[in-house]
């Protein structure tokens with residue numbers, strides 16, 4: 137009985153984890169669609185186009201956390217200006233991070 141209970145518990149926990157991961161990607165996609173497409177869908181103002189591997193290769197080479205940090209804090213690169221949080225200061229760091237994770241998913 138004790139064993140059954142712990143199996144049920146473990147299954148329950150992993151089910152929860154799965155739901156959270158799925159929700160996060162969906163959340164990232166939604167945020168990207170709302171706040172990041174103006175520049176990143178078509179590569180406006182020098183923004184790396186989402187899905188364009190060559191535009192992202194060097195950026196990803198710095199490491200995911202550096203890329204996420206640049207998106208949160210904003211940065212002036214050689215191709216243009218990435219406004220902090222895409223210009224939407226109301227977004228949380230976590231929201232920006234999930235939008236970046238969605239963007240990086242598109243070049244895998």
Ligand code: HEC
Pocket residue numbers: 167168171172173174175176180181182183184195202203204206207211212213214215216217218219221222223232235236239
């Ligand atoms: C006003 C246009 C604009 C908007 C809106 C915008 N970006 Fe950017 N973004 C840029 C530009 C331009 C660059 C390239 C800067 C450079 O490398 O010179 C960039 C670069 C990036 C990078 C690459 C960072 C790196 O280290 O190379 C990430 C990640 C990113 N943006 C994420 C986002 C996210 C997430 C959003 C939405 C919340 C967003 N951007 C909205 C213009 C924009």
